[in-house]
Every structure is written in structure tokens, then in C-alpha cells.
Amino acid sequence: MNSDINHPLSRLLKYSRKYRSSIYQAITCSILNKLFDLAPPVLIGAAVDVVVQKQDSIIAKLGVKDVFGQLTVLTILSVIIWGLESLFEYGYERLWRNLAQNIQHDLRLNAYSHIQDLELEYFESRSTGRLLSILNDDINQLERFLDVGANEILQVLTTVVIISGAFFFLSPSTAWMTILPIPVIIWGAIAFQKLLAPRYGDVREKVSLLNGRLANNLTGITTIKSFTTEHYEIQRVRKDSEAYLDSNQKAIALSAAFVPLIRLVILVAFTAILLFGGMEVEKGNLAVGTYSVLVFMTQRLLWPLTRLGQTLDLYQRAMASTARVMDLLDTPITIHSGDTPLALENVKGAIAFNHITFAYHQRQPVIEEFNLEIPAGATIAIVGSTGSGKSTIVKLLLRFYEIQKGSITLDGMDIRKIVLYDLRRAIGLVSQEVFLFHGSVRENIAYGNPHVSDEEIINAAKIAEAHDFIMSLPEGYDTIVGERGQKLSGGQRQRLSIARAILKNPPILILDEATSAVDNDTEAAIARSLTHITENRTTIMIAHRLSTIRHADCIYVLEKGQIVEQGKHEDLVTKGGVYSNLWRVQTGE
Structure with missing residues (x-):
């Protein structure tokens, strides 16, 4: 029972409940289309009956005696039936394809929205390529099935039910010959489905690995070129692509065998009805028109079953993809928003870390029983060696990660109780890893504030x-910066990120190694801008370059997650401790 609930199709139907009305309409149109599609063989049989039996035909029994009149009735019926068949075909085509578009649209947006709510740790243990594969390829695979496969399955089922019933009504003695292969075909379809499922699951995993490799290499193309590893990377992509190829070939080898095997079973049934039905006509036990209907119906019943192979192929690919998308949507969100709103104009910016303990997944604690109080409006700096916990403090304040012990308060309120959107809106972050979006300089500065004026920018x-x-750029503020800002220098990207933070105008500003990758002139320019930026706001500066933090109200020195020194620059230099040693190294004294 539990396996049925967890089956990808069950999960998809549960997800698609809001489209239930459209699904029912699409199902109705598919079934009605098939009903009218099955009518022409009956009309052909009736026409044969008219030509052979004339005044004794079935149509004649309805009151129309002359042959021309009977054929006219059949002609009118043909026009009506073909018209209705075409109408319902238009209906199911439009409904199924719109359903496919709407569901894939919702799935992609919901999956992306869910990804954005996951903690940073989730992304650190998964490749970007795998996530892109789910958001694009897997959801597109599901769309392809809904476009074609769902209707195919419904129409095959309708064909089996309607024609089987008609056979037993028209000729019970020969009906079993046509019906007998159907259980064999259905059993074969189920058996193939079970064998195909793990193979297509493996295909989806292999394409994720390939996409991850390609996304990673395109992002790191500069490094690849600088280390002249183009050939090495081609070999690695070839290896992943061959694994994907091999996985697909294994699935294809099985799925391709379905149709030829089914054709052999169908051939037995078709020749049986052709031979034994003909003998029944010869004996006078079966009318010629009825025999014609049976032969046509046999073809209409059995040959569409050969498409089950392609439909199952689409189905299994779609279910493998659906499972991956639903697993992503079911990934639990570990960082939940509080429910207390925070008005920016009321934020003073007093921050306190109280007995904080935090460790990254399955590692030793980075900080343990950590305490720090930052007065409202103060400019403080945090320095220390790599791995001492400086950036971790920033991530915890922004709630990119959740603390395991202790509390962090903003103006006396636990940040876990604050609406997450309001908390992060109150904090401006300038990171050493500057990310600019592909677009203009103006768009990147105004990111997060799309309605600001050019004057403010x-x-x-x-x-x-x-x-x-x-202004020295080719098109000034309209210059396209390229993906990740690659058309600009490191210092230029850094200054744009600072401008972006200034425009946000947050009551709390965090500068995380904001000058770590810039030259001396750029550092001097940034230092000048910081004197304006830090006015009337709480500022946390994390730096390796001590020259940029010497004017901070208080400097804290971290070692192994603990504050080992604190004070103003001059006091720490004369103290002769860790900070003093760092200062002497950097100044060359």
C-alpha cells in the first residue's frame, strides 16, 4: 500500500489536484474520440451488408428499403461520426498539451522556489548540473509523456474494452480468438515496465552527471584554458557521455524488443479470426457484413497495441524523471521563517551572539560557546586565520545555516522569530565572491531595487x-557586464557590489573580505567609500588586509572559533599579540 502511495504516478496525480477538472475533460475527449474512431469499420460492415443483402440488410430493417437511400443514411452517419471524431481530437490535443505545459510550468517554478528555500549545505553536497538536469530535462521528459503518452494509454484501454464487448456481442464463437492475446500483451507490458524502470532511473542519473560536468566546465573555462587541460576535460566529458550512452543503450535494447514480440502474438490472433471467421461465413453461421466488421475490428484492436512499446518507453522515462522532481520537492526545509515582522525604519542594529555553537555537517564545531556583542551603529572588524570562523559568523547572522546551540539577537529579538525576508532585507552583504548577473551595469547596481531612479543608481x-x-565603459551604465561580470576586472566588480549594497541602504552592513582581490588603488578607493557607507549603520568588516579596518571602533581577533583579542587598532598593535604579529607581517616591519 505504501509503495502505491510513493509511486511517481500517484505523487504526480496528488500534485496535479488543482487541474483535476481539466484532466477529466481531457480523459473524456480521449475516450469519445476513440469511440468515434472505432465507428468506421462498423459503417464499412453495414455498407457491405447493404450491397450484399439489399432489402434484407440491417439498415433496411430501420425502414429505408432502397439501396441508394440506405447508402445515403450511411453517408450522413459517416459525416457526423468523422466530424465528431475530429472535434474530440481537437479537444484532447488541446487539453492534454495545455495540461502538459501548465504542469511542467508549475513544477519548474515550485521546484526552483523550493530550491531557493533550502539551506546552503544542500548546495554544497550537490552539483549545479544535477539540479539543472532536474529543473530542465526531467520536467521536459514529463511534459513529453503528457503531450502524447497519457492519451495513447487511454485510447488503447478504450479500444480493448469497446471492441472486446462488440466481439462477444456479434460473434461469441470466434471472439475468444481475438481476445486471447490481450492478456498476454498486457502481461508483457507490465513485465517490460518492471524491467525498464531501473534502467531509466539509471539513465536519469547518468544525464545528471553529464550535465554537472558540462556546467562545471563552462563555469571554469578560464581555469581550464590557463592549465591547458582542454584535452583532459574532453576525455572526462567523453567518459560521462559514454556512460550516458551505454545506460541509454541498455534501456533501448529492452524497450525495442517489445514491439516485435507483440507483433508475433498479434499475427496469431489476426490469422485466426481471418481463417476461422471466414469458415463461419462459409457455413452460414456469420453474415458477410459482420465478418467484415470483425476483420477490421481485429486490426483496429490489436495493431494499436504495438504502440504500447513506445508509450511504455515514454511512461518509464517520465516516471523516472517524476520521481527525481518529487524527491526534490520533498526535500525538507530546515531553516524556517519566523512570524514576527521587522520594519526597516525601526531597526537600530544591536547584534548579540550568545553562547553559539555551530558545526558544518558531520564535522567538528567551527565555533563553540561563542559570545559577541555589537552595539547599534558601531563599526567592528573581525580578523583571524583561515578557518577561524569569521565567515561562519556572517552566514549564521543571515541564517544561511541554523545554529545548533545558543541564540543570535537583533535589537534584543531572537533572529529565528523574525520573518526571514525582513531579516535578510535589513542586512547588506558585500562578499569577496562577487556575483554579477548577465545584464547591464545599471541592472546589476539596481538588483533587488528595480524601481529606483537613475539618479539614485x-x-x-x-x-x-x-x-x-x-562612464569610461563603451556604453556607460548600459554596458553589458557578461556572465558573472567577466568583462570587468575584479576591482570593478567589487565596487559594483558595494554600490549595490549602498542602494539597498540596509541598517546593517557586512563586508566579507571586500578588498581581498583588488589592487592597492582600488583598495584605497574602497576605503574612501567606506567612510561614507558606514555612517549611521551597524557595520561588520571581515578582512585579511588590516589596513582597511584600522579605523574600526573595535577589532576582534578569532582563533579556532574563539575571540582571543579585542580592542582598537593602536591598542592591539602595541599589545604584542596575534594582531600585532599580523600587522608587522603585512607592513613588512
Whole structure:
């Protein structure tokens, strides 16, 4: 029972409940279309009956005696039936295809929205390519099945039920010959489905690995070129692509065998009805028109079953993809928003870390029983060696990760109780890993504030000492920066990220190694801009370059997740401790 609930199709139907009305309409149109599609063989049989039996035909028994009149009735019926068949074909085509588009649209948006709510740890243990494969390829695979496969399955089932009933009504003595192969075909279809499922699951995993490799290599193309590893990477992509090819070939080898085997079973049934039905006509036990209907119906019943192979192929691919999408949607969200709203104008910016303990997944604690109080409006700096916990503090304050012990408060309120959107809106982050989106300089500065004026954008750029270099670009503020800002230098990207933070105008500003990858001139320019940026707001500066933090109200030195020194720059230099040693190394004294 539990396996039925967890089956991808059950999960998909549960997910698609809001489209239940459209699904029922599509099913109705598919069934009605098939009913009218099965009518022409009956009309052909009736026409043969008219020509052979004339005044004794079935149509004649309805009151129309002359042959021309009977054929006219059949002609009118043909027009009506073909018209209705075409109408319902239009209906199911439109309904199923719109359903496919709507469901894949919702799935992609919901999956992407769910991904954005997951903690950073989720992304650190999974490749971007795998996630892209789910959001694109897997959802598209499901769309292809809904476009074609769902209707195919319904029409095959309708054909089996209607024609089987008609056979037993028209000629019970020969009906079993046509019906007998159907259980064999259905059993074969189920057996193939069970064998195909794990093979297509493996196909989906292999394509994820391939997509991950390609996405990773395209992102790191500069590194590949600089290390001249193009041939090495081609070999690695070839290996992943061959694994995907091999996985597909194993699935194809099985799925391709379905149709030829089914054709052999169908041949037995078709020749049986052709031979034994003909003998029944010869004996006078079966009318010629009825025999014609049976022969045509046999073909209409059995040959569509050969398409079950292609339909099953689509179905299994879709179910493998659906399972991966649903597993993503079922990934639990570990960081939940609080329900207390936070008005930006009321934020003073007093921050306190109280007895914080935090460890990354299955690792030793990075910080343990950590305490730090930052007064509202103060500019503090945090320094320390790599791995001392500096950036971890920032991630915990922004709730990118959840603490295991202790609490962090903002203006005396536990940040876990604050609406997550409001908390992050109150904090501006300038990271050492600057990410610019493919678009114009203007769009990147205004990111998160799409309705700001050009005047505000230019003013933020001037404060960040970015306006002059922007105006020297070919198209000024309309210059396209390229993917990840690759058309700009590191210092230029950094200044744009500072301008972006200025425009956000948050009550709390975090500068995480904001000058780690810039030259001395850019560092001086950023230092000048910081004197304006840090006014009237709480500022946390994390830096290796001590020259950028020497004017902080208080400097905290971290070692192994603990504060080992604190004070103003001059006091720490004269103290002769860890900070003093770092200062002497950096100044060359």
C-alpha cells in the first residue's frame, strides 16, 4: 500500500489536484474520440451488408428499403461520426498539451522556489548540473509523456474494452480468438515496465552527471584554458557521455524488443479470426457484413497495441524523471521563517551572539560557546586565520545555516522569530565572491531595487567610487557586464557590489573580505567609500588586509572559533599579540 502511495504516478496525480477538472475533460475527449474512431469499420460492415443483402440488410430493417437511400443514411452517419471524431481530437490535443505545459510550468517554478528555500549545505553536497538536469530535462521528459503518452494509454484501454464487448456481442464463437492475446500483451507490458524502470532511473542519473560536468566546465573555462587541460576535460566529458550512452543503450535494447514480440502474438490472433471467421461465413453461421466488421475490428484492436512499446518507453522515462522532481520537492526545509515582522525604519542594529555553537555537517564545531556583542551603529572588524570562523559568523547572522546551540539577537529579538525576508532585507552583504548577473551595469547596481531612479543608481555608484570607471565603459551604465561580470576586472566588480549594497541602504552592513582581490588603488578607493557607507549603520568588516579596518571602533581577533583579542587598532598593535604579529607581517616591519 505504501509503495502505491510513493509511486511517481500517484505523487504526480496528488500534485496535479488543482487541474483535476481539466484532466477529466481531457480523459473524456480521449475516450469519445476513440469511440468515434472505432465507428468506421462498423459503417464499412453495414455498407457491405447493404450491397450484399439489399432489402434484407440491417439498415433496411430501420425502414429505408432502397439501396441508394440506405447508402445515403450511411453517408450522413459517416459525416457526423468523422466530424465528431475530429472535434474530440481537437479537444484532447488541446487539453492534454495545455495540461502538459501548465504542469511542467508549475513544477519548474515550485521546484526552483523550493530550491531557493533550502539551506546552503544542500548546495554544497550537490552539483549545479544535477539540479539543472532536474529543473530542465526531467520536467521536459514529463511534459513529453503528457503531450502524447497519457492519451495513447487511454485510447488503447478504450479500444480493448469497446471492441472486446462488440466481439462477444456479434460473434461469441470466434471472439475468444481475438481476445486471447490481450492478456498476454498486457502481461508483457507490465513485465517490460518492471524491467525498464531501473534502467531509466539509471539513465536519469547518468544525464545528471553529464550535465554537472558540462556546467562545471563552462563555469571554469578560464581555469581550464590557463592549465591547458582542454584535452583532459574532453576525455572526462567523453567518459560521462559514454556512460550516458551505454545506460541509454541498455534501456533501448529492452524497450525495442517489445514491439516485435507483440507483433508475433498479434499475427496469431489476426490469422485466426481471418481463417476461422471466414469458415463461419462459409457455413452460414456469420453474415458477410459482420465478418467484415470483425476483420477490421481485429486490426483496429490489436495493431494499436504495438504502440504500447513506445508509450511504455515514454511512461518509464517520465516516471523516472517524476520521481527525481518529487524527491526534490520533498526535500525538507530546515531553516524556517519566523512570524514576527521587522520594519526597516525601526531597526537600530544591536547584534548579540550568545553562547553559539555551530558545526558544518558531520564535522567538528567551527565555533563553540561563542559570545559577541555589537552595539547599534558601531563599526567592528573581525580578523583571524583561515578557518577561524569569521565567515561562519556572517552566514549564521543571515541564517544561511541554523545554529545548533545558543541564540543570535537583533535589537534584543531572537533572529529565528523574525520573518526571514525582513531579516535578510535589513542586512547588506558585500562578499569577496562577487556575483554579477548577465545584464547591464545599471541592472546589476539596481538588483533587488528595480524601481529606483537613475539618479539614485548614479549616486550609489559615486559613493562606491565606481562612477568614473563606469562612464569610461563603451556604453556607460548600459554596458553589458557578461556572465558573472567577466568583462570587468575584479576591482570593478567589487565596487559594483558595494554600490549595490549602498542602494539597498540596509541598517546593517557586512563586508566579507571586500578588498581581498583588488589592487592597492582600488583598495584605497574602497576605503574612501567606506567612510561614507558606514555612517549611521551597524557595520561588520571581515578582512585579511588590516589596513582597511584600522579605523574600526573595535577589532576582534578569532582563533579556532574563539575571540582571543579585542580592542582598537593602536591598542592591539602595541599589545604584542596575534594582531600585532599580523600587522608587522603585512607592513613588512
